[in-house]
Amino acid sequence: MKFYYALAPVIIGVSIAFVQPQIAVALSSAEVAKVAKDITVQIDNQNGSGTGVIIKEEGDFYTVLTAKHVIDTQAKYQIITPDGERHPLISSTVKKLPEVDLAVVQFTSRRRYSVAKIGNSNESAEGTTTYVAGFPQATAAISNTIYNFTDGRITANASKPLRDGYALVYTNNTLPGMSGGPVLNEKGELVGVHGRADEADIETSTINPTVAYVKSGFNLGIPINTFLRLSAQVGVDMGVSPPSTSTAAVPKADNYYIQAGDKYDKGDFQGAIADYTQAIKLNPNYLKAYNNRGLARYLLGDNQGAIVDFNQVLKLDSSDVDGYNNRGLARYNLGDKKGALADYSQALRFNPKYALAYNNRGIARNNLDDNQGAIADFNQAIKINPNYAEAYAGRGLARYQLKDQQGAISDYNQALRINPKLATAYTGRGVAKSDLGDKQGAIADYNQALKINPNSAPTYTVRGITRFQLGDKKGAIADLQKAANLNLEQGKTDDYQQLLELIKKLQ
Incomplete structure (x- = not known):
């Protein structure tokens, strides 16, 4: 879709971000990474941190766009710029946009910082490349906040947003603390603001506690065009006019997809399945809708239905590693451990750095009495992701089954340092302690596991x-x-x- 921006008059000393009228050329991921690092800031306070993106420079005043929930408390915030300098956030400049999870704040500095180029979020269609940058919060596994840049693909761009304005969905791996960070296209243009990540990271489903809970890749951002349409209401002049919005009443597959993802994250798997089905009716080649409908069916215990969906994923793309991994999960639940092993192995042929598939193949090998093979797989998963708590727990089980109780306890301890809410690690450690004669220590671990997962x-x-x-x-x-x-x-x-x-x- 072609559209034109009304360009503001050139004012000495004022720099405003706008889309250049020339044709933009796609950048390499390394080039986009440099753009992202130069415009991304950390928003820090004593209770945590978030992220923002510099969108405007006016003399010594810089305007930062972020998610509203990042600056929702009355704490004193500091803006940490790419050069590591700390600047007080000017509280009187905080402006929260109506009805969406966006806000703008300002800081002052005589130093010169880069400003984001504004893109057209309407052009961020399903399958296009997207990048997200931000500052994940420190955790038990990561003691310091470290800048993070991830790549992925747009899976939906809904014309009917969720509550708070979320309409962009993408596969980028995001973490708490990255909220408010820039969502960039392959030209390095700002097309959205990241705000929500898939939080389905508990280890079992509340509906079917016998199966592992898996993520749907449901990461959400607010389109930059939404900000442009609302910015004037809070007195922020970007000098850029957003493209006109479509008023077509024709149902859009992406609208059903984003609604389904929201229901999935809330545990309404039946509702999610219904919406994914509607999305598929409108777009019979909607690979991610088949994949996520399969995950919802899997979590409800419908493993055969899940396999049908994952088969369709692989029919659409025979190299889709998630399709193989997820079909392996369903086969494993049906008792087909060897079939699951084959699927995980196929996923690893296409992506030898797929830590999740190594972890899942290790679990299958544990259950096929191949404990040494399982340990090799968990080692690979940990090598790829040193903070993979579940892989430490899986290796702990393999070591326990090889009668190495002390080694098992060591792995369970590491798993719990990374994720203190991993119930299976408490249970496994308790069993190992009991074997070594520490019955009271075992009881304490079982009690903790049941606090986390009472089912x-x-x-x-x-x-x-x-x-x-x-x-x-x-x-x-x-x-x-x-x-x-x-x-x-x-x-x-x-x-x-x-x-x-x-x-x-x-x-």
Whole structure:
């Protein structure tokens, strides 16, 4: 779509970001990375940090665009510019845009900083390259905030946004603290502001606790055109007119896709499936809609339906690594461990740096009694991602199964340093401690695991056994009965019957 911007008169001492009327040429990722680093700032306060992007220079005053929730508290903020200098955020300049998660702030400096070039977010269609930059917050695994730049693809650009103005969806890996950061196209132009990441990072589904929770790649940004349309309402003159908006009433596949992703993140998997289905009806080649509908079906325990969707993903793109990995998950749940292993291996043929597939293949190998092979896979996953808590936990299990309890505990400790909410690591460490005679330490770990995931039948089972070993017969029976009930609810009738028989022996 062609459109023209009304160019502001040239004013001495004033620099305003605008789209050049010349044809823009795509830049290399390294060139975009340099652009991003020069315009991205950290917004810091004593309780955490966020990100912003410099969009305007006027004398010594710089205007920064960010997500509204980044500066929502009354704390004192500082803007940390690319040269490491700290500048007080001028609180009187904070302007929050109406009805969307955007705000502008200002700082002053006599130093010269780069300003973002404004792009046309309407042109960010499904499949186009996108880049996101920002400053992830420090965690237990990463002690310092480090600038992060990621690449990905647009998966949706909805004409009907979610609440707070979110309409861009992309596959870039983003982390807390990157909110407010720039979303750039392959020309290095600002096409959006990042605001939300896929937060489905708990290890089990609340609907089906027997399966691992997987991310949908649902990362959200607010289109820059939305900002341009609203900026005048808060007195920010960018000297740029946004393109006209389409008023077509024809349903758009991207609108259903973004609504589905929002429902998926909220745990409404049935609602997500319905919306993904509508998106597919409008766009029968919508690969990401098939993939995410498959994930939703997988989380609801419909593994056969999930495999149908992942097969369609691979029909559309036979080299799609997520399709192989996710089909492996469904096959694993159906008891086809060798089929799962084959899918994970195929994913790794196409992407030898796919840490998730190494981790999942390691889990499959653990369950096929190939513990040495599993350790090799977990080692690879950790080599690619040294902060991969689940891979440490998986290696801990493999070491335990090789009778290396101390090595297992060491891995579980590392997993919990990285992710203190990883329930399976507490359970695994508890079992290893129990074997070494530390029954009370084991109980403490089981208790912690059940605080995080109160629907873990295996954890109730091992806690029950440990309680019996400590002479607490009543507590043991209560735990085993709870485990039996959970197994029945989860359709694991064989485990249910075995636990009932064990309870009878203890009574």
